[in-house]
Amino acid sequence: MRETDININRVDWITVMIYFALVMVGWFNIYAAVYDGQVDKSIFDFSINSGKQLVWIGTAMAIIIVIMAADYRLFENLAIPIYLVFLVLLLLTPILGKAVNGQVLAIGVGSFRIQAGEFAKFATALALAKFMERPTFDLSKTQYQLRAFAVLLVPVILIILQPDTGTAMVYFSMLIMFYREGLPQKYFVLGISLIALVLLALGIENNLYLAGAIVVIVVILILMGKKTPQQIIAFSVIGIAVIAFTYSLDFVVSKLPEHQQNRIMVLFNPDLDPLGAGWNVTQSKIAIGSGGLAGKGYLQGTQTKFDFVPEQHTDFIFCTLGEEFGWLGSFIVIALFVTLLTRLVIMAERQKNRFSRIYGYCVISILMFHFMINIAMTIGLFPVVGIPLPFFSYGGSSLWSFTILLFIFIKMDSSRALQLGRMG
C-alpha cells in the first residue's frame, strides 16, 4: 500500500461534512422519536434506540477508516466476488433468516441481524460498474442493455422473493445511472408516460374519463399528422392499447396482495380507511403538518413522541423532523440532500475512469431514490414503501450500508489522481 493512498487532502471534505451533518441530525431525531418526558432517559442511554444508534454510528466510523485505508484497486478487483457473495447471502436469507412482519429480511443471531438486501446495493453497484467499465459497452445497443439489466435483475428477483418490494424498487433507481451512461432517451419518455398513465388510471375514479381523454389525444394527433392510412392505424392501435392498459390495471391491482393494494389506494385517498391502511399516512401528515413554519421545538413534538406515527424512528423518521423543526427544518435537511447529490454528480463527472464514474452514479441513483421516495411517502405523495431515509433512519444495516456505499466512492474520488484514464 502506498502512502498517497490515504492522502487526506484529496478527500472530498464537503461530502464528508454533509454525511456527518445528516448522521448527527438523524441521531438527534431518533432520540426525539423515542423520548419520553416522564422517563427522561439520556440520549446516550443504551436501553433506548438513540443509544443503540450511537453504537451503529461508532462502528460506521470504524468502517469508514477501513475503507479509506484500503487500496483503491481493491473494490474494482473484488467487485464481482463481492457481488456473488451477496447473491448467495440473498439466496440463504429465506432459509436462515427470521421473519419480521411476515418478511424474511435479515440473517443474524440474537439481536444482531444483517439485512442482506441493504448491503447488496453497494455490491450490485460495484458489479454494474465493473461490467460496464469497458469503452465498448454501449448502452444504445440492445445486447449491452440486456446484460446490464441482467446484473441488476438477479438481486432484484432474489429480494422480491423475500419478499421486500420496497428494497427491490430501489434497484430500479439505477436507471438514472443508465441514463447518464447513454441509455436512449426514448426508454425514459416511454417509462415516464407509463408511470403517468398508471397514476392517472389509479387516481381517476372513473376510467371512462381517462379513456375519453386518450381518444381525444389520439384524434388530435391523427389530425395533426400526415393522415396516411398506416399512421391512422398505428395511432388507433396505440390508443386502444393504452385504454386496454388502463382497464387491465384495475384488474392487476385487484390481484396484488391486499396490503399492497391498500397502500396504493390510500395514496389517492388517505381518508378511505383512516384507522387501517391510511393510518400511517394520515398520522404522518398530521405530525409533519402540525409542525408549522418553525416547528414545535426539539423534544416538544406530541405526535411522534406518543406513538401516533408508526415506525417513527425508522422509515417515518422525517415526521419527527417535520413536527419539531417545521418547514424550515425540513428545508435545511432537504437542502443538505440536494447539496450532497449535486456534489456527488460533480465528483462523478471528474472521475478519470468509467468504473468510478458508474459507481458514483450508482451512489447518486440509490441516495436520490431513497431521499425522494422516503420523504414523499411521509407526506402522502407516494405509497408507503418500507425504505429508510439515508443516514437518518435508525438501524445498523441501513446506516452501515449507506456509509459503505458512500465512502467507497469517496475513497475512489480521493484516489482519482492515481487512476489511469480509461474513459469510454
Add this chain to the structure above:
Amino acid sequence: MNDQRPVVIIIFVFLIAVVLLTKLFMIQVMDDSFLKRAERNAIQRVVDHPYRGLVYDRNGKLLVYNNPIFDLMIVPKEFEMGDTTRFLELFGITKEHLIESYQAARKYSYVKPSTFIKQISTNEFARIQDFLIDYPGLFIMTRSVRSYPEPVAAHALGYIGEISGRQLERDSSGYYVQGDYVGLSGMERFYEDEMRGKKGVKYKMVNVRGVDKGPFKDGEYDTASVAGHNINSSIDMELQKYGELLMMGKTGSVVAIEPKTGEILSMISAPFYDPNTLTGSEFSKSYTALNALETKPLFNRPIMATYPPGSIFKIVQSLIGLQEGVLTPETTFACNKSLVACHNHPSPLNLFGAIRNSCNPYYHQAFRQIINQEVSSNTYKDTEIGLNAWRDNVLKFGLGGTLGIDMPNEKGGDVPSSKYYDHFYGNGRWKYSTIYSLSIGQGELLVTPIQMANLAAIFANKGYYYTPHLIRAIDGDKSQIPQQYLTKHEVGVDAHHFDMVQDAMVQALYGTAQRAIMKDIQIAGKTGTAQNPHGEDHSVFIAFAPKENPQIAIAVYVENAGWGGRAAASTASLMIEKYLRDSISRPDLEKYVIAGNFIY
C-alpha cells in the same frame, strides 16, 4: 450528447426538492387543519371541577358540605399484587371480588384506570393510604358529594343533580356541559351562580393508547378551578331541627321570620325527607321513590301550598278599615249569626273585642264598610270600586303575588279582583253579598304559609316588611346579599293603628289559643281555622314575640288538625320559646304536639 445528462440529473434533483418543499409548505404552513388534528390526537382537555360553596346556618353551624368519597382505581398494566393473602386482608375484599374486579378492569382497558373498589370510607382510606405505595397501579380518586351534618331543612337547602337537556338548551352562558351538576331546587338552585364556583381546565397529553403522559407545556395553559362562595343562611339550625321534630308525622308548614330583617329563621315543610338521600349515585333512585309517595314530601309547602288564610286575615281587614277611616277602635257591631256563623261570645263587640274573640259577623259588617263606601249610587258599581281599592291595599301586605323569596317556584296565592267576579258572574251582576266570605279570610282568597309569616312580621313591625329570604351573607359578607332583600316595603297603614291591634292579638290568645300563652314572654297571635270541605279543618296560627321588640314572627299551618288554637298555636308557642329561650319549659305541651292527636 451525454454532456447534458449530468445537468439534467441535477435539475431533476432540484425538481424533487421543489416538489417536496412545496407539498411540505402546503401541509405545514398553509393548512392549519393538521395542527388541530394533532391537538385532538394528543391533547386531552380535563375539566377541574370546583369545590361547591358550603352553607352555614345563622350561628355558623354547617348545614351543607362536600363529603369526599374515595374510589380505589386500578391500572392493570402497572398493577403488582405481591402476596395475595396480605393484599386481600389489607383491602378487606374477598378473592372472588379481587378476580372479578381485576378482570372487569382488564376488559375495560389494560392501560387506562378503572374503578377497583367503590366508595371507600374516610376511615378505611386513612388506613390503606400508607400501604398504597407498595402497590403500583393502584391509586385513589376523590369525588365529592353534598352532605348534611343534620338531616334538616331539605326543602330550603334544595338539592343538586345532573343538568337536564332542557336546562342545557336554555343556558345562554355556555358554562355548562352535559354531566355537570347544578342546583335543581331550593337555595342550591337560587344561588347556583354564587355557589358553583368556576371550572378550571387542565390540558394533559396522552399517547396513542390514551395513557396519560403528563401536563401539556408544563401546564402553561391550565387554569385552576375557583371554589364557590360559601352561603351564610339565615336559618337557625337548632330551631329548624326542633320544628321538624314538632311537625313529624303531620302535614303542613312552619315559617319563622326575624321581623326586623325578613330573615327566615326556619322553614319547615312537612312531611320532609332526609336531604342526604338526594345525593350522589343514589339521587335518581331516591328521587323517584320520594316522588311516588302520596304524602308528596318533595312538595315545598311553605312557598307552594296555597290555602284560605281564615281568621288570621281579620287583622288585615281591621288595619285596612282603620287606615281607610271606616273603622275606629270604637266601632261596634253585633254578633249577628244570621249573617255568618260564629261561636258564643259577648256581643256586641268593639274592634278590639272582635279581634280577641275572632267574631265572624263583626267582620262581615266591617268589610261591608270597607267595600261599600258609597262612592257610587249603584251598589254593583260601588262594590266593584270598593273591592279593587281594598285589593290594592291587601296587595301591599305582600299578598296576591309572589314575595320574591330566594327560592325557585314560589307561588303567589290569590286576592280576587273585580275582573274575577265579572268573569264568573258577569259585569254588574255581583255585589257585597257575593264576596262577603273574603271578610273572614275565606272564599277566593288564597295565601301561602310564607305570606302568613310575613303578615305576622308586618304586624310585629307595625307596618313594614323586608322580603323574606334565606340568605344572610355570602362568604360572611352581609353586603353581598341581593339588594331586593335590603329594601323596606311599607304596607301603607300608619304605625299607630297597629298599637291597638297588637294589644288585641296579645289578648286573642286568651280568647282562642290559651295553650300558646307563656308566663314570661308576651306573645301576640291570631288563630285561624280554615274550613276544609274535604275533611278536618286546617289549623292556622300566626304570632310574633315578644310583643315589645319582636324577635320572631311565625306562621304555622297544620293540615287537617282542626282548630287553630290547638295544633298550630301550640307548635308556634313552642317554636317561639325554643328560639327565644333555647329551652322548653312546657314538656307536656311538647309531648302533646309531638303526639299530634289534635282532633277530639
